[in-house]
Amino acid sequence: MAAVRRWSEGMASDNVKGLVLALSSSLFIGASFIVKKKGLKKAGASGIRAGSGGYSYLFEPLWWVGMIAMVVGEIANFAAYAFAPAILVTPLGALSIIISAALAHIILREKLHTFGILGCVLCVVGSTAIVLHAPPERQIESVTEVWDLATEPGFLFYALLVLTAVFILIFHFVPQYGQSHIMVYIGVCSLVGSISVMSVKALGIALKLTFSGMNQLVYPQTWAFTLVVVTCVVTQMNY
Numbered sequence: 409m410a411a412v413r414r415w416s417e418g419m420a421s422d423n424v425k426g427l428v429l430a431l432s433s434s435l436f437i438g439a440s441f442i443v444k445k446k447g448l449k450k451a452g453a454s455g456i457r458a459g460s461g462g463y464s465y466l467f468e469p470l471w472w473v474g475m476i477a478m479v480v481g482e483i484a485n486f487a488a489y490a491f492a493p494a495i496l497v498t499p500l501g502a503l504s505i506i507i508s509a510a511l512a513h514i515i516l517r518e519k520l521h522t523f524g525i526l527g528c529v530l531c532v533v534g535s536t537a538i539v540l541h542a543p544p545e546r547q548i549e550s551v552t553e554v555w556d557l558a559t560e561p562g563f564l565f566y567a568l569l570v571l572t573a574v575f576i577l578i579f580h581f582v583p584q585y586g587q588s589h590i591m592v593y594i595g596v597c598s599l600v601g602s603i604s605v606m607s608v609k610a611l612g613i614a615l616k617l618t619f620s621g622m623n624q625l626v627y628p629q630t631w632a633f634t635l636v637v638v639t640c641v642v643t644q645m646n647y
Contacts, residue, residue: 426492438507447471
């Protein structure tokens with residue numbers, strides 16, 4: 409309780425905004441998976457299933473409702489990174505898993521077994537522990553500061569390892585095991601996501617500073633982060 413009290417007392421107004429946006433994002437994204445699943449099932453009943461290479465779901469309004477809900481959630485998530493530390497926003501994304509699991513159990517009649525319930529509990533415990541013990545965020549005055557941090561040898565080495573692993577998964581494991589082992593796709597999305605979090609945070613800071621009167625769009629670093637974000641998002645959506 410002491411940790412909760414210290415955390416709540418130290419919450420700045422920006423952190424509160426980020427927290428609300430992150431929670432809203434989890435709600436929209438979690439619900440979007442269920443709506444899209446219903447759209448896919450409805451489209452598959454009258455055409456070629458998406459898993460078999462069909463695109464009939466593109467003509468299904470229910471699928472588009474789910475996609476719009478996901479876009480709204482991602483926009484809220486993006487905005488949350490501009491206000492709150494990444495270590496506060498990112499763990500809250502796990503709540504979308506719990507929302508999806510609960511709605512799948514209620515709406516799709518998909519049985520939530522013991523291990524599924526245990527997984528949801530672990531998500532809550534892990535997210536809560538990280539959020540309560542998150543260190544304070546340093547003040548950033550320019551996007552170039554983020555660029556300096558992103559180009560330090562330690563992070564560059566990590567990024568190189570991630571890219572190497574992603575390319576190995578995409579060009580070696582996806583063609584052979586992608587259709588039978590879902591962890592291949594999850595691995596690609598998770599690894600790319602670790603890079604996109606940093607880029608989204610940097611771009612969010614750049615836009616926040618720009619709207620406050622300090623134009624960051626004149627810096628090439630802002631556009632470099634934008635390119636990384638777009639590349640990561642497209643890759644994650646594809647897999």
